[in-house]
Amino acid sequence: MSLDDLYKEVILDHYQHPRNRGQLEEPDVATRGHNPLCGDEVLLAVKMDGDVIQDIAFGGRGCSISQASASMMTESVKGHPTTDASALAGGFKELMAGSGSTEGLAGNEDLEALQGVKKFPVRVKCALLPWTALLEIIDTWEHAPARAAQN
Amino acid sequence: MAQHNGVNSHSDGAARGPLDVAAIRQDFPILTRRVHDKPLVYLDNAATSQKPRQVIQALVDYYEQTNANIHRGLHTLAEEATDAYERARGKVAAFVKASGPDEILFTRNTTEALNLVAYTWASDNIHEGDEIVISTMEHHSNIVPWQWVAERKGAVLKYAEVDERGKLDVADIERLVTDRTKLVSMMHVSSVLGTINPIREIAQIAHAHGALMLADGAQSVPHLPVDVNELDCDFLAFSSHKMMGPTGVGVLWGRRAILDGMRPFLGGGEMIEYVERQTTTYNSLPWKYEAGTPNIADVIAFGAAIDYLTGLGMDRVRAHEIELTAYALEKLGKVPGITIYGPKTAEERGGVVAFTVEDVHPHDLGQIVDYDGVAIRAGQHCCQVLSQSIGVPATARASFYVYNTPEEVDVLVAAVEGARAMFTTEVSSIVAR
Numbered sequence: 001m002s003l004d005d006l007y008k009e010v011i012l013d014h015y016q017h018p019r020n021r022g023q024l025e026e027p028d029v030a031t032r033g034h035n036p037l038c039g040d041e042v043l044l045a046v047k048m049d050g051d052v053i054q055d056i057a058f059g060g061r062g063c064s065i066s067q068a069s070a071s072m073m074t075e076s077v078k079g080h081p082t083t084d085a086s087a088l089a090g091g092f093k094e095l096m097a098g099s100g101s102t103e104g105l106a107g108n109e110d111l112e113a114l115q116g117v118k119k120f121p122v123r124v125k126c127a128l129l130p131w132t133a134l135l136e137i138i139d140t141w142e143h144a145p146a147r148a149a150q151n
Numbered sequence: 152m153a154q155h156n157g158v159n160s161h162s163d164g165a166a167r168g169p170l171d172v173a174a175i176r177q178d179f180p181i182l183t184r185r186v187h188d189k190p191l192v193y194l195d196n197a198a199t200s201q202k203p204r205q206v207i208q209a210l211v212d213y214y215e216q217t218n219a220n221i222h223r224g225l226h227t228l229a230e231e232a233t234d235a236y237e238r239a240r241g242k243v244a245a246f247v248k249a250s251g252p253d254e255i256l257f258t259r260n261t262t263e264a265l266n267l268v269a270y271t272w273a274s275d276n277i278h279e280g281d282e283i284v285i286s287t288m289e290h291h292s293n294i295v296p297w298q299w300v301a302e303r304k305g306a307v308l309k310y311a312e313v314d315e316r317g318k319l320d321v322a323d324i325e326r327l328v329t330d331r332t333k334l335v336s337m338m339h340v341s342s343v344l345g346t347i348n349p350i351r352e353i354a355q356i357a358h359a360h361g362a363l364m365l366a367d368g369a370q371s372v373p374h375l376p377v378d379v380n381e382l383d384c385d386f387l388a389f390s391s392h393k394m395m396g397p398t399g400v401g402v403l404w405g406r407r408a409i410l411d412g413m414r415p416f417l418g419g420g421e422m423i424e425y426v427e428r429q430t431t432t433y434n435s436l437p438w439k440y441e442a443g444t445p446n447i448a449d450v451i452a453f454g455a456a457i458d459y460l461t462g463l464g465m466d467r468v469r470a471h472e473i474e475l476t477a478y479a480l481e482k483l484g485k486v487p488g489i490t491i492y493g494p495k496t497a498e499e500r501g502g503v504v505a506f507t508v509e510d511v512h513p514h515d516l517g518q519i520v521d522y523d524g525v526a527i528r529a530g531q532h533c534c535q536v537l538s539q540s541i542g543v544p545a546t547a548r549a550s551f552y553v554y555n556t557p558e559e560v561d562v563l564v565a566a567v568e569g570a571r572a573m574f575t576t577e578v579s580s581i582v583a584r
Contacts, residue, residue: 003522007515013578038514038530039544061544063512064574126514 005116006123007064014110015064020074024057029140032060033133035125040066044133048141050150051082058130065114065123070130072110082138089131089138096124170463170471176554178203178459189524192559197342197370197503197550198528199392202456206395209455213448221447222421222438236447239454240437246457247368247387248378249404253436256403256410257450261369262292264388264403265336267440268365269296271413273334279305282332284362286311286319286348287540288341291533293367297336311337313540317344317493321352332362339371339382343532343548344493345476345500347371354383363409369393374472374501374552376465379404394460396453399446410436417442468553472502475551475560479504482564483549488571492546502551505532508567511574513547519573520566527563 024030027045034041040062047055056078058070073092077085091104092111100118105111117127141147176182179201184191193201213235219228221236237252244252258264273296277283283297287310301308309332311324319337328335335357340347354364365386371377372387373394379387386409391400405413415422415433419442424432433439460468477497483489488509494500507513517529528548531538538544549563 003519006518007573009578012574015574016578036535039535039538040514041544061512063514065515067512120518123514123518 001119006120008113008116010110010113011064011068014068014071018058018067018071020057020071020078021059022057023059024055027057028146029137029144031133031136031140033129033136035062035066035129037125038063040126040129042066042070042130042133044070044130044137046137046141048147048150051141051147053077053080053082053085062129063123063126065117065126066129069114069127072108072114073130073134076108076111077134082141085134086138089135092131093128096127167464167467169474170467170553172471172554172556175463178205179554180204180207182554186524186526187522189522192523192525192562194549194551194555194559194563195526195528196552196555197393197532197548199398200373200395200552201554202395202397203459205459206397206452206455209452210397210448213451218448220444232447232451235451235454236445239450239457242454242457242461243402244404246377246461247372247404248380250407254404254407254410256405256437256440257445258401258403259399259446260392260401261367261388261390262401264401265292265365265367266296267403267416268336268386268388268405269300271416272363272409273297273300274303275414277304277306277333280331281306282309282329283307284309284311284324284327284332284335284357286313286337288313288319288344288346288534288537289336289338290342290367290369291535293336293338294536297334306333307331310536313344313346313537316495317341317346318499319346319348319353321349321356324353325356328356328360328362330360332357332360334363334365336365336367338367338369339377340368340374340501340503341493341537342370342503343505343534343537343546345503345505346494347375347499347501350382350384354385358383370501370503373460375469385409391449391453391456394456396456397449400449400453403440407436410440415439415442419443421445463553471553472551473497475555475557476500476502476504478557479549479551479560479563482560483567486564486567486571488575489567492541492543503548504550505546505548507543507546508571511570513545515574516547516567516570519570520563523562523566523569525563525566 024045024047028048030045032043041060043059045057046053056074094104102112117123181201217231219232221233240252240255244255297308309327311319314320339350350366357364363385366384368387368389372389385406387404389402392398422434422439422442424434490507492505513529530545
């Protein structure tokens with residue numbers, strides 16, 4: 001197990017040049033995920049078009065793993081329906097906290113680069129933080145009056 | 152008896168010059184360990200200290216030769232175990248200049264010692280509208296129990312703020328403490344900022360208003376000479392495991408008159424005098440507060456840790472840490488993008504240096520320097536209120552003890568510079584792995 005397993009180039013790239021980092025004007029759903037262990041925080045907001053994640057942005061602060069994971073997550077779910085996003089989140093959780101299989105990642109190579117995190121158990125929470133926030137957002141949207149109005 | 156390499160038998164430290172760190176290191180078996188194929192550089196002493204073999208041997212000796220329950224057997228082993236346990240109490244009492252061993256109560260840790268005061272003295276003496284004054288630099292263990300007391304009693308929890316120098320402002324505390332204040336509880340040395348708080352001055356303010364003063368000594372008793380009379384406090388809490396002793400032992404020192412007047416904490420064996428169907432009378436101090444079989448082996452080994460520290464001399468321990476901290480402040484201070492928290496000079500602080508490096512999250516820093524064998528803490532260090540107050544969500548923290556060397560500080564600094572290079576070098580310029 002080497003440090004390079006954790007800090008792969010693609011992870012450092014997402015950390016240095018985060019995608020979809022910022023704020024949305026008038027988001028349909030927003031949430032705040034928090035890891036009390038390290039103080040990491042992810043603010044996640046989405047703009048919905050029916051059940052499609054039309055736009056997504058993240059903010060907050062955290063380590064390279066949580067920030068890179070958030071950047072990759074937003075890139076992978078933007079423009080996709082919530083069912084696909086949920087399935088991908090499930091696949092990512094399986095990779096991190098379950099079997100370690102990359103099968104649920106739909107061939108997403110950036111996300112596969114995060115598999116090294118599994119070898120560093122204390123960092124798994126960092127990688128999962130934005131995905132947990134995403135699932136919370138999807139759950140909130142599915143029960144939101146605004147969704148009923150849009151559909 | 153185990154041989155004491157790093158300790159000689161003289162007790163007057165000042166006359167003996169600096170610690171013989173090379174000899175001390177021989178006493179700590181773990182320091183020969185390698186981590187990721189590098190020599191271990193253990194700089195997480197504020198979390199827990201390493202143990203000399205004299206302490207480890209005391210545990211082995213106890214279990215191999217003496218093990219018995221205390222205070223209740225008439226046989227030889229029980230007598231020996233009781234004697235060893237109570238001698239350890241005497242050593243702790245002498246170490247903090249208590250007026251007697253009966254003022255030393257053994258708990259599981261500092262946290263339990265603080266909770267003991269919250270559940271006994273505070274429950275009976277703090278009423279609706281009364282005030283408890285703490286500070287924003289407190290550890291969660293010196294916040295949460297008082298939040299509960301305030302909630303149960305309808306009391307008010309007030310905070311002294313930390314100023315931009317990382318210090319408490321005594322004038323601010325003077326304004327905060329009123330005749331409604333029943334307790335002032337503050338850490339002696341900050342576990343993040345390193346600040347040494349003026350407990351004596353704060354205690355005098357508390358006493359002028361009829362309040363008691365509790366000092367959290369978790370980060371002071373292991374590192375500097377502490378005399379409860381000089382501090383002028385009423386309670387002092389600290390832990391064995393941060394001062395070379397085993398985990399699982401904490402201490403609450405309290406003034407005899409106050410401890411005598413308090414109701415017991417946990418009920419059970421040992422703490423009783425007579426038990427009848429509906430009523431119980433209690434044992435005398437200190438056993439009134441030690442229900443059930445205590446942590447006999449670890450208390451006895453804690454006694455060996457006190458012997459070790461006493462042998463070194465706490466003034467020499469302090470002098471060594473001032474030297475190391477000054478060196479760390481100077482060397483770390485030169486790392487580009489670094490921010491060091493807390494007072495500027497080593498004399499104003501304990502051997503704790505918390506810092507952040509621009510563009511490198513403390514968690515990443517902690518993970519990366521681990522690969523250079525360096526153990527530091529990263530995060531909020533159980534001080535979320537302080538994090539909120541100074542607006543810094545997480546820091547990296549190096550903390551020193553008697554076995555650390557300037558060369559180890561150099562390893563830390565190089566490792567921090569390496570971590571910074573990793574995150575500030577553009578990825579596109581890194582050769583593909």
